[in-house]
Ligand SMILES: [Zn+2]
């Protein structure tokens with residue numbers, strides 16, 4: 097228990113003690129016990145100079161220095177003998193002084209004289225009687241003061257004001273009276289634990305009559321509640337009056353019993369009704385703004401007049417009635433709209449308010465998660481929207497990320513939930529999102545996509561990787577990505593080698609080297625091909641200088657790295673066959689044990705063409721080349737002839753003829769005219785061909801990727817998965833040497849980049865045991881050992 | 885010219901055409917594409933049952949970290965013309981110096997390069 101000394105003497109009511117006729121300044125110090133517990137017997141001795149003229153009641157206590165100087169009253173001579181009627185005459189003086197104070201009249205005696213008189217009485221054993229007399233005087237005064245209110249039937253506000261005046265003057269009077277009778281407090285009260293200090297005696301009496309007349313008490317409390325309710329309805333009220341009267345209740349120690357409980361009840365009633373009503377009437381954002389305003393107002397109330405001990409319960413009551421009770425309603429009625437419309441301000445407020453109540457954030461997070469799953473599913477599931485799926489996913493992810501970052505305070509629970517929701521919905525449609533993400537990347541990496549700078553492209557690829565991370569069938573992505581990459585590499589259509597490499601390293605980082613080794617192999621093939629072509633050119637110059645000049649280059653692809661293409665045999669002109677054979681012989685001489693398969697669908701050429709209007713260069717596919725070269729023999733050929741001469745597959749040939757005779761640059765004329773190629777159509781060299789360009793690219797008409805082709809790609813993915821599982825099992829077993837079945841399965845599930853059933857894994861394990869890669873432990877059939 | 889006129893000597897005709905210099909179209913540049921694979925009878929290595937174009941199972945398991953796929957896991961042909969991953973076969977012959985497919989004594993005919 098900390099003790100410290102409180103100085104009195106400065107506040108104006110005691111000023112007269114320091115008047116000039118006092119020859120020696122009297123410094124009064126009194127010991128005050130600050131932290132007395134309620135059941136302490138010394139409790140009543142606590143000096144309580146509360147609320148004088150609304151001044152901060154801690155004023156005195158604050159200026160205290162923690163010295164432990166005891167009471168020292170100087171200038172006391174040896175005890176003089178007192179006259180016999182001293183008691184009687186002195187009390188007469190003292191009582192008239194007290195009554196003058198109580199009636200706010202001037203005092204006819206010097207305060208110093210009165211003070212000394214009290215001192216004398218105390219030192220001559222008259223303290224007890226003096227205390228008793230003073231008590232009766234104060235009792236009578238307080239009683240009559242409070243009884244006045246019993247009969248008063250005045251206006252409530254006036255009533256409160258009068259009560260406040262009465263209280264204020266009671267406090268002022270008690271301070272002055274106490275100043276005079278200080279000696280009583282210092283000696284008599286200190287020596288008798290059961291006697292209250294003069295200040296407390298005043299409070300006790302005030303409380304006694306205030307409590308005795310319940311009507312008065314009720315009128316005060318109801319008046320206070322009325323004022324507060326008026327304020328809650330938006331009126332301006334006298335906050336100073338409220339504050340003063342509430343302080344009175346606190347000082348009388350009836351704040352809690354007489355006021356706080358009723359106040360909290362009425363608060364609860366008010367906000368319960370208001371919550372119900374406004375939930376119906378208002379849109380969620382307005383409702384939230386209202387709740388925020390209410391919480392702010394109630395905090396202000398605590399700041400301005402309520403006792404600070406009420407704060408927790410008050411705010412809790414408001415939160416409960418306006419928020420806790422409506423969590424589900426608010427979320428159901430408003431969250432989806434706020435998220436859809438990206439109302440960041442309202443979402444921030446929602447988060448901030450919900451963080452105040454129990455389970456608020458959990459519920460918000462739950463609803464946020466459900467929204468993402470629902471909304472995300474609509475992006476992913478509808479084949480009609482496939483064209484825009486990836487862009488929409490990116491936008492959706494950006495929007496949700498932004499909300500978590502700027503409204504939900506980067507709360508990890510929310511960012512994890514966001515990820516979980518994306519992973520959930522994106523895999524609701526198997527394979528398609530993976531395929532479309534791969535195609536989206538292709539569209540960004542392909543030449544001609546010049547709208548983005550390197551940095552923008554890099555940032556976009558990073559965002560795509562985030563989507564990619566959610567995909568369960570990563571190998572499906574790889575299969576489609578590979579098809580597009582092959583096209584970019586072989587047609588030289590890649591926008592930037594740096595971007596390609598960057599994407600590759602991102603994939604590698606995400607899925608490991610095994611995932612990208614074949615893609616990297618494709619790049620390697622392109623580099624090796626360059627070297628081979630240089631060597632081939634030298635070889636031609638040395639060995640067959642007599643051959644017609646033809647700039648032939650060959651891209652040699654490693655089977656397995658690249659997508660598989662349908663083999664197609666076509667009839668080449670003799671010159672091309674010759675070159676092809678020379679190359680093949682050259683290549684196989686360098687590479688033992690290999691065989692080459694030509695891929696005519698992937699070849700392309702540059703032709704020189706002579707038209708009436710002049711020379712042109714045509715950039716064309718191999719198939720287009722084969723068709724065009726036929727027109728060196730004759731100006732006109734029928735469809736059937738072309739088909740027999742080139743041996744190009746029927747559908748492929750029709751598309752080729754379409755591109756040459758029905759497209760933008762028509763080097764052939766179709767007879768009769770029309771878009772579709774019929775069996776009886778004839779084609780004629782278009783000598784009148786004109787084009788402002790010298791070098792003209794004639795686009796091959798792309799066959800739409802058929803569903804069968806997509807199925808085939810998926811099929812290949814499934815086959816590859818078997819090898820990948822096998823390799824992963826061997827890899828793990830080689831490292832661990834021996835492992836239980838369950839641990840092996842869980843390591844596998846962690847490593848494999850595609851969804852897989854444990855039963856499939858079991859089959860692969862059996863197959864590896866058959867092939868002597870591993871064996872079942874002889875003593876424990878649930879354990880495997882690696883076989884080196 | 886109708887389809888019936890096309891004769892078997894078409895190729896030689898076209899070659900002849902190319903030698904004259906009045907053609908409307910001349911091939912200037914040709915970028916061909918070819919796919920290489922091991923010249924084997926059976927695509928799959930009978931020892932590890934992985935395609936010979938892919939690295940053998942042990943090499944795949946090992947070299948997940950390095951970049952280029954083939955890892956020198958080449959193919960080897962025996963005198964019997966059967967072919968396997970070189971890695972697989974070199975482990976196999978330590979136990980049994982016969983071809984796993986035809987049981988002939990194993991001797992290397994050639995190595996892939
Ligand atoms: Zn093998």
Ligand SMILES: [Zn+2]
Pocket residue numbers: 939940941942943944957958969970971972
């Ligand atoms: Zn190997």
Ligand SMILES: [Zn+2]
Pocket residue numbers: 962964965966983984985986987988
């Ligand atoms: Zn054999």
